[in-house]
Amino acid sequence: MPASYAYLGPEGTFTEVALRTLPEAATRELIPYVSVQSALDAVRTGEAEAAFVPIENSVEGGITTTLDELVAGAPLMIYREVLLSITFALLVRPGTKLSDIKTVSAHPAAQPQVRNWLKKNLPDAHWESAASNADAARLVQEGQYDAAFAGEFAAARYGLEALETEIHDAENAQTRFVLVGRPARPAAPTGADKTSVVLWQRDDHPGGLRDLLGEFATRGINLMLLQSRPTGAGIGNYCFCVDAEGHISDRRVAEALMGLKRICLQVRYLGSYPRADMQPVEVQPPRLGTSDDEFVAAADWVARCQDGRF
Numbered sequence: 001m002p003a004s005y006a007y008l009g010p011e012g013t014f015t016e017v018a019l020r021t022l023p024e025a026a027t028r029e030l031i032p033y034v035s036v037q038s039a040l041d042a043v044r045t046g047e048a049e050a051a052f053v054p055i056e057n058s059v060e061g062g063i064t065t066t067l068d069e070l071v072a073g074a075p076l077m078i079y080r081e082v083l084l085s086i087t088f089a090l091l092v093r094p095g096t097k098l099s100d101i102k103t104v105s106a107h108p109a110a111q112p113q114v115r116n117w118l119k120k121n122l123p124d125a126h127w128e129s130a131a132s133n134a135d136a137a138r139l140v141q142e143g144q145y146d147a148a149f150a151g152e153f154a155a156a157r158y159g160l161e162a163l164e165t166e167i168h169d170a171e172n173a174q175t176r177f178v179l180v181g182r183p184a185r186p187a188a189p190t191g192a193d194k195t196s197v198v199l200w201q202r203d204d205h206p207g208g209l210r211d212l213l214g215e216f217a218t219r220g221i222n223l224m225l226l227q228s229r230p231t232g233a234g235i236g237n238y239c240f241c242v243d244a245e246g247h248i249s250d251r252r253v254a255e256a257l258m259g260l261k262r263i264c265l266q267v268r269y270l271g272s273y274p275r276a277d278m279q280p281v282e283v284q285p286p287r288l289g290t291s292d293d294e295f296v297a298a299a300d301w302v303a304r305c306q307d308g309r310f
């Protein structure tokens with residue numbers, strides 16, 4: 001049996017479409033799971049080699065179920081990311097008219113992307129959350145709901161028709177997906193990489209978050225995501241999910257992680273992987289002293305001082 005990738009199913013999700021854009025997916029068995037949790041569990045138990053799940057969208061931010069799964073439990077690592085532009089179709093059983101629709105369903109992350117359209121076109125329709133957009137389509141096929149927001153491509157799979165297409169409140173809405181596996185040596189740097197970590201503060205004090213962010217700022221590292229998630233230990237207790245430009249093998253990134261390790265209660269490394277947009281990482285101001293060579297030279301100098309060879 002070939003190694004398998006678990007993904008947020010059932011068949012016909014945006015997740016499946018995004019997964020199939022990865023060359024390595026062609027050589028794996030792709031297995032749909034009913035939820036992000038179950039797909040990631042399959043990785044943790046060794047049932048699947050990796051799982052492919054949505055993690056962030058440009059309209060609403062982080063997909064919290066995915067972030068929370070990565071933050072807690074046995075450590076996992078992000079290997080790859082994919083960006084997909086998203087527009088929704090309104091899928092119904094053949095013959096259904098707009099005026100027949102009393103209930104609509106989709107994944108919760110779809111709601112902020114279709115809210116204005118719904119208000120204008122179906123102001124009285126009742127929203128029912130589904131485990132995924134394709135699952136909403138499946139439930140429409142079964143007769144549980146009247147309409148689903150999903151990819152137009154899901155219509156054929158579930159015997160539905162698209163009453164409307166190209167539904168999107170925000171232009172250029174994109175969703176980011178990640179391939180998650182068990183911890184392993186990160187892939188070699190490409191020059192266009194990002195590094196994901198979760199940070200827990202040691203204590204609550206004024207400027208605490210600034211101290212964490214300062215470890216990146218002083219080394220010229222730009223951030224691409226900062227999302228706080230409750231730790232579950234009471235109101236006001238948060239950890240921070242951070243995506244930073246660069247690879248752990250870049251000296252400035254490694255030094256920032258060392259700085260964070262010293263000042264944080266806990267740091268969870270979630271991986272270094274190529275950016276989907278393949279934009280080369282440019283060191284941000286302060287540029288002075290943030291290149292690999294300068295870190296090496298400075299470390300050499302300290303070693304020579306310690307040796308009395310300066």
Ligand SMILES: O=C(O)C(=O)Cc1ccccc1
Binds near residue numbers: 012057132
């Ligand atoms: O992949 C899907 O179809 C999902 O249900 C997740 C999702 C939700 C909203 C936008 C893109 C992907």
